[in-house]
Amino acid sequence: MNKLRFAPSPTGNLHVGNIRTALINYLLAKKLSGHFMLRIDDTDIERSNLIYEEQIKKDLVWAGMNWDSEVKQSQRINKYKEVLDLLISKQLVYPCFEDPEELNLKRKAQLSSGNPPIYDRKSLNLTDKEIEERISNGKKPHYRFFLKSEKIIWNDLVRGECLLDTSSVSDPIIVREDGRFIYTLASVIDDSDFKITHIIRGEDHVTNSAVQIQIFKALNSQIPQMGHLSLMTDIDGGGLSKRIGSLSIDELKKQNIEPQALTSYLAKIGSSQNVELHNSINHLINEFDINSFNKAPTKFDYEFLKNFNIKFFQLINFNTIKERITENKAYFTKEFWDFIKTNVSSIDQIHEWLDILYGNFYIDKNNNFETKNLYLNCFPDQPIDHLTWSKWLENITLKVNDKKINIIKNIRAFLTGKSSGPELSSLIIFLGKEKIFQRLKTDN
RNA sequence: GGCCCCUUCGUCUAGUGGUUUAGGACAUCGCCCUUUCACGGCGGCAACACGGGUUCGAAUCCCGUAGGGGUCACCA
Numbered sequence: 001m002n003k004l005r006f007a008p009s010p011t012g013n014l015h016v017g018n019i020r021t022a023l024i025n026y027l028l029a030k031k032l033s034g035h036f037m038l039r040i041d042d043t044d045i046e047r048s049n050l051i052y053e054e055q056i057k058k059d060l061v062w063a064g065m066n067w068d069s070e071v072k073q074s075q076r077i078n079k080y081k082e083v084l085d086l087l088i089s090k091q092l093v094y095p096c097f098e099d100p101e102e103l104n105l106k107r108k109a110q111l112s113s114g115n116p117p118i119y120d121r122k123s124l125n126l127t128d129k130e131i132e133e134r135i136s137n138g139k140k141p142h143y144r145f146f147l148k149s150e151k152i153i154w155n156d157l158v159r160g161e162c163l164l165d166t167s168s169v170s171d172p173i174i175v176r177e178d179g180r181f182i183y184t185l186a187s188v189i190d191d192s193d194f195k196i197t198h199i200i201r202g203e204d205h206v207t208n209s210a211v212q213i214q215i216f217k218a219l220n221s222q223i224p225q226m227g228h229l230s231l232m233t234d235i236d237g238g239g240l241s242k243r244i245g246s247l248s249i250d251e252l253k254k255q256n257i258e259p260q261a262l263t264s265y266l267a268k269i270g271s272s273q274n275v276e277l278h279n280s281i282n283h284l285i286n287e288f289d290i291n292s293f294n295k296a297p298t299k300f301d302y303e304f305l306k307n308f309n310i311k312f313f314q315l316i317n318f319n320t321i322k323e324r325i326t327e328n329k330a331y332f333t334k335e336f337w338d339f340i341k342t343n344v345s346s347i348d349q350i351h352e353w354l355d356i357l358y359g360n361f362y363i364d365k366n367n368n369f370e371t372k373n374l375y376l377n378c379f380p381d382q383p384i385d386h387l388t389w390s391k392w393l394e395n396i397t398l399k400v401n402d403k404k405i406n407i408i409k410n411i412r413a414f415l416t417g418k419s420s421g422p423e424l425s426s427l428i429i430f431l432g433k434e435k436i437f438q439r440l441k442t443d444n
Numbered sequence: 445g446g447c448c449c450c451u452u453c454g455u456c457u458a459g460u461g462g463u464u465u466a467g468g469a470c471a472u473c474g475c476c477c478u479u480u481c482a483c484g485g486c487g488g489c490a491a492c493a494c495g496g497g498u499u500c501g502a503a504u505c506c507c508g509u510a511g512g513g514g515u516c517a518c519c520a
Contacts, residue, residue: 007520008520009519009520011519011520041520043519043520044519044520047519047520096518098518099518100517100518103517103518104517107516107517110445110446111445111446111516112445113445114445114446115445115446116445116446116447116516117445117446117516118446118516142518143518159449162448162449163448164447164448165447165448168446168447168448168515168516169447169515169516170516170517173517173518174518175518176518177518178518180518182517182518182519182520183519183520184520187520202514203448203449203513203514203515204513204514204515204520205514205515205520206448206449206514206515207447207448207514207515207516208515208520228449230449230450230513230514231513231514233512233513235454235455237511237512237513238512238513239513239514268456269455269456270456270457271456271457272456272457272458273456273457273469274456274457274468274469274470275456275469275470276469276470292457294450294456294457295449295450296449296450296451296457296512296513297449297450297451297512297513297514298455298456299455299456301454301455301456301470301471303454303455303471304455304456304470304471307470307471308470311470314482314483341483342481342482342483342484343481343482343483344482345482390479393479403479404479405479405480407479408479408480409480412480418481419480419481420480420481420482421480421481421482422480422481422482423478423479423480423481424479424480
């Protein structure tokens, strides 16, 4: 059974980068007829917040992703402790006593003298006696995983063969001084216990992955297949993280970006597949190909998305869009949709047109009522059909000396209060005689 | 600064030494359709980061330069 996971930390809201990772994991899981797990990585209790957790779930659902199982790292601490003890007994993990300031200072010194800021393993040389001494003095240890010096090679699902020399990396801290577990270890334990088969995440995790491969080995666990997506940048090529705030899912919703538009874009960007609109996420699953992704960083083009989002309304099918209608829903028929869809670019606009045609739409009375009256008198005295419009227009032109285009503009304004919209020949049929008369009468 | 990755039209990309006047999609521009706007149809513009090699021949291989991204947390 193939099993993938999305593991957000509930320390903030989802942004486009996160949701792309979530989406690609989801799509690959479903493509492989596998299982998609949501794992809440809340080991950092200080920064984690239940509010974010709830919002993340809402956002995932909004985007059309449902998870098959869910787990929270904060509820697995006992398991982590067990594994830690095991690793300590195998001497793969060792206690350290430097405090953060000390490490920071050391790093800066290494950096300024042109050396890579790698931990010097000073605490590794501590004798048992020295360790006991520190502990009895009230000093609390944090723990590091001893990284064996080797070249780690894996066949990356998107980057091909990858190589990382662990001698260029510090022994990772896996337990903090206060006893809380760090992601590096917790994640491996979970991936191992829950039998995750594929780990797809951003390129920012490649070093982690190499380190974690060694931890998987230490735990005698099966190493999942790894895939590292290139990161998205902003349109100028700068890191996206710097502008996270403006690209939160919340903000996209406010900008009326439709979930299908977003996921259609995010599932294909950075790959060799063309961005096309899907009606349901199943289309995306069918087309998904992890091998089509490029190693080069991808620009997140918000203008593209906005434009694409407009197209959404031309291509989305009736049933999908109907679910989104909240007002005057009874009037939202297939006929109405086919009539209006090329003239709207947001749900709000659909609601507006429903109101114009069927609701208590208010029309400005500051119009020329002489003209209104004249037009009204020219209205063909017969049931409205597809010929009514040309007849009506003809009647008017016989009586007034005005360009047709002006008459058309006037009628559109009188009837809908707008300067553009769907063609009037159909519009008057939808509107009906009663409303037409009502809106042209000057004393209403 | 060390290490890793990347660099083809505005954007996402195809391209693995000759089939390439570098292909597609989206955007853009023009025309047609349309008694509005839009949709739709047709067409145009538009790119191999730079410099050296290797080769009969290089977007493609090698070296260098420049630029971008990532990472080097008691975050995930």
